[in-house]
Amino acid sequence: MAERLSNREGIRGMANPTRYGIERVAYWLQRLTGLGLLAYLIGHIYETSSIVNGKVAWEKMLELTQTPQGHIILTIVIGMCVYHTANGIRVMLGHGGIGVGKPGEPEYPYKAASLNYKQRLCIWVSIALAALAMMYGAAVLFGD
Amino acid sequence: MAVVAIPKASEEATSAPTPTTQPNTITLRISRFNPSNDSLPTFAEFKIPVQKWTTVLEAILHVKQNLDHSIAVRYSCRQASCGSCGMKINGKPALACYTKISEIGSKVVTVEPMSNFPIIRDLAVDFKQLFSDHKKMKPFIMRDDSEITPGTKEFVQTPKDLEKFLQFSYCIKCGLCNSACPTMATDESFIGPQGLAQAYRYVADNRDQGKKDRLKIVDQSHGIWRCHFAGSCSHVCPKGVDPAMAIQLLRGYLMGFRK
Amino acid sequence: MRESIIMKIHYGTALAAVALVAVHILFRMTQKFSDSLSYQNVIANYHFLPYALMLEVVLILLSVHGFNGLRVILLELKQGVAYERAINYGSIAATVALVAYGSRTILMAGMGMS
Numbered sequence: 001m002a003e004r005l006s007n008r009e010g011i012r013g014m015a016n017p018t019r020y021g022i023e024r025v026a027y028w029l030q031r032l033t034g035l036g037l038l039a040y041l042i043g044h045i046y047e048t049s050s051i052v053n054g055k056v057a058w059e060k061m062l063e064l065t066q067t068p069q070g071h072i073i074l075t076i077v078i079g080m081c082v083y084h085t086a087n088g089i090r091v092m093l094g095h096g097g098i099g100v101g102k103p104g105e106p107e108y109p110y111k112a113a114s115l116n117y118k119q120r121l122c123i124w125v126s127i128a129l130a131a132l133a134m135m136y137g138a139a140v141l142f143g144d
Numbered sequence: 145m146a147v148v149a150i151p152k153a154s155e156e157a158t159s160a161p162t163p164t165t166q167p168n169t170i171t172l173r174i175s176r177f178n179p180s181n182d183s184l185p186t187f188a189e190f191k192i193p194v195q196k197w198t199t200v201l202e203a204i205l206h207v208k209q210n211l212d213h214s215i216a217v218r219y220s221c222r223q224a225s226c227g228s229c230g231m232k233i234n235g236k237p238a239l240a241c242y243t244k245i246s247e248i249g250s251k252v253v254t255v256e257p258m259s260n261f262p263i264i265r266d267l268a269v270d271f272k273q274l275f276s277d278h279k280k281m282k283p284f285i286m287r288d289d290s291e292i293t294p295g296t297k298e299f300v301q302t303p304k305d306l307e308k309f310l311q312f313s314y315c316i317k318c319g320l321c322n323s324a325c326p327t328m329a330t331d332e333s334f335i336g337p338q339g340l341a342q343a344y345r346y347v348a349d350n351r352d353q354g355k356k357d358r359l360k361i362v363d364q365s366h367g368i369w370r371c372h373f374a375g376s377c378s379h380v381c382p383k384g385v386d387p388a389m390a391i392q393l394l395r396g397y398l399m400g401f402r403k
Numbered sequence: 404m405r406e407s408i409i410m411k412i413h414y415g416t417a418l419a420a421v422a423l424v425a426v427h428i429l430f431r432m433t434q435k436f437s438d439s440l441s442y443q444n445v446i447a448n449y450h451f452l453p454y455a456l457m458l459e460v461v462l463i464l465l466s467v468h469g470f471n472g473l474r475v476i477l478l479e480l481k482q483g484v485a486y487e488r489a490i491n492y493g494s495i496a497a498t499v500a501l502v503a504y505g506s507r508t509i510l511m512a513g514m515g516m517s
């Protein structure tokens with residue numbers, strides 16, 4: 001009832017990337033990749049800790065992670081890492097007021113200057129770089 | 145001497161302009177919810193005739209006048225100046241008076257109250273938080289001296305100075321930006337794009353000297369840093385205010401990119 | 404701490420981590436990927452002090468950045484004094500724990516205690 005009264009869209013509304021253009025998709029991907037990378041960081045620190053238990057433990061861990069499934073996960077991590085970095089730099093510069101356009105007299109139909117082609121291009125470039133990195137990563141991992 | 149003839153009743157009928165387009169019929173789904181009686185909103189459906197120029201507000205008012213008087217809707221100017229009739233139209237926040245049904249391109253139009261605002265009844269929402277956050281930004285010129293001090297002149301402002309904040313002063317406080325914002329969807333304490341954009345409007349005004357005060361207000365855990373530049377606010381703004389730009393320019397001061 | 408300082412740390416750690424993670428990945432690319440993960444090779448990496456120090460810095464940078472990012476997301480999801488305090492202190496505790504656990508590996512492997 002309290003939720004209904006406050007009428008907040010909630011997590012479902014926040015995580016819905018479909019309604020407000022590519023910038024909202026970029027925001028959603030940035031969050032998702034951030035959470036994914038944090039999970040990977042924790043997992044990576046845990047898996048590498050097996051080295052302190054000697055060669056047998058390390059090789060046992062490698063047997064578990066150096067599998068086709070492990071390579072797929074690592075390929076996704078590469079994509080997440082590249083997207084999060086490239087889009088993160090765009091967002092960071094934007095947060096400093098760089099590349100968000102200049103204020104001026106708004107004219108009908110009121111296209112927002114901050115949602116300009118440079119921003120959209122950077123988002124698409126981030127996605128493309130992530131895809132390329134994933135392809136390269138997959139080639140290295142599966143080419144072994 | 146010119147003679148003006150009064151047309152006879154039969155002539156009058158034939159000389160009246162005939163409509164060039166036949167009205168279409170659409171289904172208007174209106175969200176109904178009364179917090180004191182209902183636990184969940186329901187949708188009431190109405191089949192109504194619309195013309196090419198019919199706006200969503202006119203469609204709602206048609207229902208209110210002819211089919212169901214009890215629908216609660218807030219409106220005033222009908223020309224996108226007062227900011228009263230913001231609502232979700234087919235899932236996206238928009239002004240009902242500024243949205244033509246023919247532009248939506250659907251035979252079914254669903255109207256709901258704006259998200260992230262408490263519902264008063266049906267389509268009318270409570271603006272208390274928006275106005276309170278707006279006030280917190282000190283939306284007035286702050287300086288020690290005054291234009292009305294005897295012996296002083298008015299503050300000089302060039303067109304270039306004016307351009308720095310003019311577009312942000314066009315905000316009509318309709319709340320669409322707050323409704324579209326992804327942070328507002330979950331964060332009840334967030335100032336919101338409307339308030340933050342207004343903080344920048346005054347910070348960018350060369351007559352104002354309250355920059356330090358306002359930057360302190362927005363530099364808190366539910367302030368400017370909870371904006372992630374998703375741009376949804378600027379996407380839905382009906383006046384071209386571009387709150388996303390204002391917020392990033394304001395944050396530029398805190399990041400040290402701007403002086 | 405002011406939110407602007409926290410967020411400047413967030414951006415700073417991100418930029419520094421990008422450069423150092425790139426070096427970390429390049430170290431894996433100097434030879435065949437599976438060979439670079441061989442026990443002897445990894446131990447040799449840990450014994451190379453500059454690389455071990457870099458790993459420690461990367462660990463700190465990514466832990467601070469990652470858990471602050473999580474803190475931001477969690478602060479936006481729910482509000483309340485007790486909850487927010489728990490999230491703020493919880494994220495610091497998680498950062499310290501992860502850095503401690505990762506440092507243990509770097510230290511023990513680096514000092515040949517494995």
